[in-house]
Amino acid sequence: MWESLATVRKYLWRYRWGMAAGTGCLVLKDLAQAVQPLMIGRAVDALAGAHNSLFVRFAAWLVGLALIKGLFQYGMRVIIIGISRDIEYDLRNDLFAHLVTLAPEYYGRTRTGDVMARATNDLNAVRMMLGPGVMYCAETSLTFALAVAVMVSVDWRLAFYALLPAPLVSLAVILFGRQIHTRFEAIQAMFSDISSRVQENLSGVRMIRAFVQEKAELRRFEELNQEFIAHNLKLVRIQGVFQPLLEVLIGFTFLVVLWVGGHDVVQGRISIGSFIMFNTYMGMLVWPMIALGWVVNLMQRGSASLDRINQILRETPTIAPPPAPVSLREARGEIEFRGVVMEYGSGRALDGVDLRIPAGATIAVVGHTGSGKSTLVSLAPRLFDPTAGAVLLDGIDLRRADPAEVRRLIGFVPQETFLFSATLAENIAFGVEHATEEQVRRAAEIAGLAGDIEGFPQGYQTMVGERGITLSGGQKQRAAIARAILRDPRILILDDALSSVDTLTEERILTHLAGVMRGRTVILISHRVSTVRQADRIVVLEKGRIVEQGTHAELVEAGGYYADLCQKQMLEEELEAI
Ligand code: ADP
Numbered sequence: 001m002w003e004s005l006a007t008v009r010k011y012l013w014r015y016r017w018g019m020a021a022g023t024g025c026l027v028l029k030d031l032a033q034a035v036q037p038l039m040i041g042r043a044v045d046a047l048a049g050a051h052n053s054l055f056v057r058f059a060a061w062l063v064g065l066a067l068i069k070g071l072f073q074y075g076m077r078v079i080i081i082g083i084s085r086d087i088e089y090d091l092r093n094d095l096f097a098h099l100v101t102l103a104p105e106y107y108g109r110t111r112t113g114d115v116m117a118r119a120t121n122d123l124n125a126v127r128m129m130l131g132p133g134v135m136y137c138a139e140t141s142l143t144f145a146l147a148v149a150v151m152v153s154v155d156w157r158l159a160f161y162a163l164l165p166a167p168l169v170s171l172a173v174i175l176f177g178r179q180i181h182t183r184f185e186a187i188q189a190m191f192s193d194i195s196s197r198v199q200e201n202l203s204g205v206r207m208i209r210a211f212v213q214e215k216a217e218l219r220r221f222e223e224l225n226q227e228f229i230a231h232n233l234k235l236v237r238i239q240g241v242f243q244p245l246l247e248v249l250i251g252f253t254f255l256v257v258l259w260v261g262g263h264d265v266v267q268g269r270i271s272i273g274s275f276i277m278f279n280t281y282m283g284m285l286v287w288p289m290i291a292l293g294w295v296v297n298l299m300q301r302g303s304a305s306l307d308r309i310n311q312i313l314r315e316t317p318t319i320a321p322p323p324a325p326v327s328l329r330e331a332r333g334e335i336e337f338r339g340v341v342m343e344y345g346s347g348r349a350l351d352g353v354d355l356r357i358p359a360g361a362t363i364a365v366v367g368h369t370g371s372g373k374s375t376l377v378s379l380a381p382r383l384f385d386p387t388a389g390a391v392l393l394d395g396i397d398l399r400r401a402d403p404a405e406v407r408r409l410i411g412f413v414p415q416e417t418f419l420f421s422a423t424l425a426e427n428i429a430f431g432v433e434h435a436t437e438e439q440v441r442r443a444a445e446i447a448g449l450a451g452d453i454e455g456f457p458q459g460y461q462t463m464v465g466e467r468g469i470t471l472s473g474g475q476k477q478r479a480a481i482a483r484a485i486l487r488d489p490r491i492l493i494l495d496d497a498l499s500s501v502d503t504l505t506e507e508r509i510l511t512h513l514a515g516v517m518r519g520r521t522v523i524l525i526s527h528r529v530s531t532v533r534q535a536d537r538i539v540v541l542e543k544g545r546i547v548e549q550g551t552h553a554e555l556v557e558a559g560g561y562y563a564d565l566c567q568k569q570m571l572e573e574e575l576e577a578i
């Protein structure tokens with residue numbers, strides 16, 4: 001438990017002055033509280049001795065102490081609970097900042113719902129530990145210590161009986177605490193499963209409808225929910241034993257003290273006031289003991305959750321800037337793949353690719369699906385690092401440069417486009433600060449989207465995604481192209497970016513793009529000969545290897561995969577023309 005707390009130590013340190021103030025309030029509150037029974041005892045003795053003025057004085061003291069206690073209790077809660085909220089806020093920000101740095105590879109092997117569960121539910125448990133958990137822990141320990149100290153000094157024999165069950169209580173706390181920890185861990189893991197399930201169902205709701213899987217999904221969800229309840233009940237069951245067990249121990253103690261102390265009073269060994277005082281202290285101990293159960297619960301839950309958050313924080317970004325990155329400010333945009341091998345868990349996607357793309361040249365990559373085209377181009381913005389070999393920009397190994405700087409040079413249209421729940425203008429200007437309306441419009445025009453946008457009721461201010469209209473596949477692709485163009489990048493990468501656009505629109509976009517492509521390095525992936533034929537060089541990939549390369553004319557001449565592709569598409573065109 002302590003090592004996992006290392007993460008929060010730095011936050012606690014950040015709020016050390018606030019914590020000190022909160023602790024000050026806590027100590028003063030506990031002191032005021034500890035003096036109360038003394039006054040009660042004195043007041044009772046004064047009453048028994050018919051010293052009325054003395055009684056009034058002690059009674060006044062009692063009222064004063066109650067006021068002081070209330071005041072500091074308020075301060076303690078406001079300050080410490082407030083700090084736990086601040087820490088939650090900091091931790092959440094840091095968690096998000098960290099999540100943003102993690103490479104696509106991490107998200108490839110992690111479920112979104114799991115990350116979301118950790119960022120919400122677990123974070124909450126950590127806050128409960130740091131706020132109420134720490135506060136009640138300190139408060140009850142101090143109350144306990146003070147009460148015991150006074151009790152021992154008043155009558156050590158009676159105090160001994162009163163503390164008889166203490167070792168049993170500690171034993172119960174340790175044993176039950178461990179159980180609560182593991183059971184709570186299981187619950188949080190279940191919650192992650194459920195979150196993931198919900199998230200996947202919501203994202204894939206169309207699939208579920210299309211395949212009429214609503215009932216089946218509901219059933220699966222119900223099963224998961226049942227399991228979640230079962231896990232929760234397991235925790236409740238152990239908590240259900242824990243609390244009463246503590247109360248039985250406490251009740252037993254009261255019995256013993258009443259018995260022994262009652263005899264003492266009858267025999268005149270102690271005054272009735274002392275006896276009442278003693279019992280009041282005993283009453284004071286009840287709350288700490290009960291709170292102990294609750295606090296142990298909070299602490300165990302918090303530390304289980306903190307472990308889960310730490311798992312994310314411990315993930316080091318696989319792609320991070322080197323200590324002294326080489327500057328790329330003057331980059332011309334020459335890209336070279338040198339003996340590049342790329343292996344995923346599933347197998348080899350690139351198998352020794354050597355390819356030099358001169359600055360300003362346009363290279364087209366064709367090949368069957370699964371031949372490694374997307375993998376190849378995703379190495380350029382360093383979304384992944386190659387397993388072997390190197391990718392160089394202007395002769396500099398990408399691993400020696402700051403990935404952010406590399407990516408700023410590149411306009412990338414990935415095969416799967418993603419639009420945010422924002423306006424079209426915001427989506428197109430994504431990643432470019434202070435883009436003017438004119439620039440956005442211009443980019444949309446080049447991408448062949450301007451006409452579509454003008455047809456929308458709110459034009460460029462139309463919301464897309466979850467909170468707005470749904471764009472067609474082709475419109476999404478063109479929005480992504482506009483986004484890439486607006487960055488005015490040295491290098492433009494289009495990964496099958498026109499696949500959902502009809503041939504006519506494609507031709508129009510390509511004509512517009514020709515102007516943009518001039519002077520930039522361009523990598524173009526496509527299945528269509530019409531798209532790639534103008535490229536300076538065409539590269540054919542097969543099973544992660546380059547099997548053909550040359551100009552359109554050369555490859556047609558060579559009579560390989562590309563020539564076949566040409567012939568097929570020419571035939572198709574002729575058939576369409578009929
Ligand atoms: P293409 O773009 O030519 O269709 P890809 O580069 O997408 O080909 O894929 C090449 C191979 O690598 C395929 O077999 C694919 O299953 C695999 N692959 C691609 N991306 C990943 C990934 N993130 N994790 C594991 N395997 C992948």
Ligand code: MG
Nearest residue numbers: 373374375415
């Ligand atoms: Mg692909």
